[in-house]
Amino acid sequence: MSVWERVTGQPAVVAELQAAVADPTAMTHAWLFTGPPGSGRSVAARAFAAALQCPDGGDGTCHACRTVLAGTHADVQTIVPEGLSIGVAEVRELVRIAGRAPSQGRWQVVLVEDADRMTEQASNTVLKMLEEPPARTVFLLCAPSLHPDDVPVTIRSRCRVVGLRQPPVDAVADVLVQRDGVDPALAAWSAAAAGGHVGRARHLARDEDARLARKAVLDVPVSLVSLAACLNAADDLVGAAKEESDKASAELDGAETEAVKQSLGVGARGPGVAAASRGAGQLKELEKRQKSRATRLGRDSLDRALVDLAALYRDALVVATSGGGDVTLAHPDRRADAEELARRIGPEGALRRIDAVLECRTALEQNVKPQIAVEALTVALRLPS
Numbered sequence: 001m002s003v004w005e006r007v008t009g010q011p012a013v014v015a016e017l018q019a020a021v022a023d024p025t026a027m028t029h030a031w032l033f034t035g036p037p038g039s040g041r042s043v044a045a046r047a048f049a050a051a052l053q054c055p056d057g058g059d060g061t062c063h064a065c066r067t068v069l070a071g072t073h074a075d076v077q078t079i080v081p082e083g084l085s086i087g088v089a090e091v092r093e094l095v096r097i098a099g100r101a102p103s104q105g106r107w108q109v110v111l112v113e114d115a116d117r118m119t120e121q122a123s124n125t126v127l128k129m130l131e132e133p134p135a136r137t138v139f140l141l142c143a144p145s146l147h148p149d150d151v152p153v154t155i156r157s158r159c160r161v162v163g164l165r166q167p168p169v170d171a172v173a174d175v176l177v178q179r180d181g182v183d184p185a186l187a188a189w190s191a192a193a194a195g196g197h198v199g200r201a202r203h204l205a206r207d208e209d210a211r212l213a214r215k216a217v218l219d220v221p222v223s224l225v226s227l228a229a230c231l232n233a234a235d236d237l238v239g240a241a242k243e244e245s246d247k248a249s250a251e252l253d254g255a256e257t258e259a260v261k262q263s264l265g266v267g268a269r270g271p272g273v274a275a276a277s278r279g280a281g282q283l284k285e286l287e288k289r290q291k292s293r294a295t296r297l298g299r300d301s302l303d304r305a306l307v308d309l310a311a312l313y314r315d316a317l318v319v320a321t322s323g324g325g326d327v328t329l330a331h332p333d334r335r336a337d338a339e340e341l342a343r344r345i346g347p348e349g350a351l352r353r354i355d356a357v358l359e360c361r362t363a364l365e366q367n368v369k370p371q372i373a374v375e376a377l378t379v380a381l382r383l384p385s
């Protein structure tokens with residue numbers, strides 16, 4: 001399977017990248033992949049990296065392709081933020097490597113997923129490199145949009161922009177069936193429920209808990225009939241997000257801590273005082289990173305719930321203003337809820353509630369305590385009696 005087959009529903013992007021691979025003289029040193037969540041920015045960037053290193057333009061089967069896709073190619077460096085941001089120390093290390101000639105591949109490729117999470121200092125370090133790129137180095141940056149909040153204008157202006165679109169629901173369902181072996185009916189449902197978001201669709205298709213969590217979130221709007229119901233719903237939303245992130249963190253943390261302890265020989269006899277104190281420092285550093293990642297996982301989980309909620313109110317708005325015509329909904333399986341909401345709150349009520357959800361997202365970004373932000377939200381979402 002060629003590396004391009006992993007890039008779902010993006011024929012124009014694939015054609016552009018293939019052309020760049022085929023004609024190295026037209027190569028650009030900095031690329032910026034943008035597109036909505038789930039459109040496959042990092043998948044496209046990685047496929048491109050593989051094709052650049054592959055002697056056959058990305059056949060997907062040779063050693064170069066396989067190692068790039070597995071993340072072990074010596075000349076493809078990747079930064080994925082684990083905490084809330086990509087710091088200058090991580091980027092400096094990367095820039096140091098980027099300055100070298102490729103050791104075996106044709107290019108030295110630097111791939112920054114979530115470039116929007118770079119700190120200002122980190123961005124400035126990357127920018128210096130983009131101003132005078134080494135001859136064989138290619139930067140691939142991924143960010144949700146071209147908004148200056150995501151990518152500073154100075155960096156954007158030095159990049160060739162590759163815009164991905166939300167893949168069509170059918171294309172996503174096809175991928176789930178053919179690549180993940182998901183049952184066609186479940187694949188179609190998951191793809192529709194995820195609105196063309198590939199990763200989310202896969203998660204829904206594979207994980208029963210994810211389907212139940214989504215259901216719990218979408219059950220909220222029509223349940224908000226009293227103040228008590230609003231406060232309960234807030235507890236449930238915050239609790240579910242915490243539970244999900246605790247589960248994910250525990251899996252990641254346990255393995256890491258064990259690995260560090262083993263490499264330090266903690267528990268073995270007589271490591272010596274110096275080694276023991278160095279080890280304590282390393283473990284402390286690891287704990288700090290894990291805490292930052294847990295915070296991010298919790299925020300991501302809550303944010304996903306808020307996106308689902310906002311989409312249901314948008315569906316209600318669409319239903320309320322369409323006059324009963326056939327309309328495409330973000331949550332097609334929850335049409336009955338959208339219709340009930342439309343009847344009870346009308347288009348203005350739906351708009352007000354969409355705003356309330358967006359305000360809650362902003363508050364969470366600004367580090368307002370989740371419980372407080374979400375309680376304020378559910379109270380604002382309460383149905384008229």
Ligand SMILES: [Zn+2]
Nearest residue numbers: 054059062065
């Ligand atoms: Zn290959």
